Amino acid sequence: MAEGAVLLHGFFRDIETELIADLRAIVKAAPFRHMVTPGGHMMSVAMTNCGSKGWVTDQGGYRYDAIDPDSGRPWPAMPASFRDLAARAAEQSGFHHFAPQACLINRYRPRAKMSLHQDRDELDLGAPIVSVSLGLPATFLFGGLARNDKTQKFRLEHGDIAVWGGPARLAYHGIAPLADGEHPVMGPQRINLTFRKVQ
Ligand code: MD3
Ligand code: FE
Numbered sequence: 001m002a003e004g005a006v007l008l009h010g011f012f013r014d015i016e017t018e019l020i021a022d023l024r025a026i027v028k029a030a031p032f033r034h035m036v037t038p039g040g041h042m043m044s045v046a047m048t049n050c051g052s053k054g055w056v057t058d059q060g061g062y063r064y065d066a067i068d069p070d071s072g073r074p075w076p077a078m079p080a081s082f083r084d085l086a087a088r089a090a091e092q093s094g095f096h097h098f099a100p101q102a103c104l105i106n107r108y109r110p111r112a113k114m115s116l117h118q119d120r121d122e123l124d125l126g127a128p129i130v131s132v133s134l135g136l137p138a139t140f141l142f143g144g145l146a147r148n149d150k151t152q153k154f155r156l157e158h159g160d161i162a163v164w165g166g167p168a169r170l171a172y173h174g175i176a177p178l179a180d181g182e183h184p185v186m187g188p189q190r191i192n193l194t195f196r197k198v199q
Contacts, residue, residue, distance in 0.1 A: 001142060001154060004166025006093040011161040012132065015081055016185075020134070022079040023105070023191070026050045029076045030068050032107045038062070044112040051078040053102040053198050055121065062121050064102055064198045078103055085161075086130045086195035093163035095128050100195035108138065108178045108190040116143060116151070116174040119196075127197035128165030134158055134193075135186030136178060143172035156192075158183060
């Protein structure tokens with residue numbers, strides 16, 4: 001896709017059942033919620049997290065926090081299936097010993113979108129971000145290092161894993177409004193996991 005970005009197709013096929021069962025357990029313990037941005041807007045994407053840190057946003061700003069603000073408890077632990085998949089994808093892409101503390105889980109229903117943004121709340125920008133797509137396909141928008149750089153479109157489908165490191169790590173990116181549809185395994189939604197080394 002770009003220097004530093006690697007797209008792997010069908011990478012979780014062998015562990016799909018375990019991955020989805022583990023995802024269900026996380027969502028049971030820490031349900032999806034629509035967070036509010038510091039600007040006061042409710043996000044169309046619903047989110048939750050697993051791992052020792054989770055990404056949260058509220059009127060106070062964005063941050064990684066060990067505690068789920070909705071439950072007052074720590075986020076669910078990162079399952080071995082998640083951790084191993086992320087490490088295997090990173091290794092395949094040339095990043096050794098990838099040990100993320102956080103996994104942000106995004107849920108898109110039809111019409112949900114994510115506006116163009118950079119991910120820069122992580123302390124270690126030398127580590128890649130690994131993203132895993134499940135469910136309905138999405139149009140991924142990939143720009144440059146400046147907000148106004150022109151964007152390229154890529155389709156992300158169930159089973160796709162992308163590793164974003166090097167010069168791609170700070171590129172602007174987003175997701176176009178999700179089209180209607182019904183995925184045979186995941187139903188009428190798209191779920192994206194992003195693994196992050198935050199400390
Ligand atoms: C490129 N998520 O959670 S995944 C996010 O599909 C986010 O939910 C989108 O952007 C989603 O922050 C896009 C692909 C992705 C994730 C992180 C990146 C691409 C990236 C970080 C840097 C560059
Ligand atoms: Fe992002």
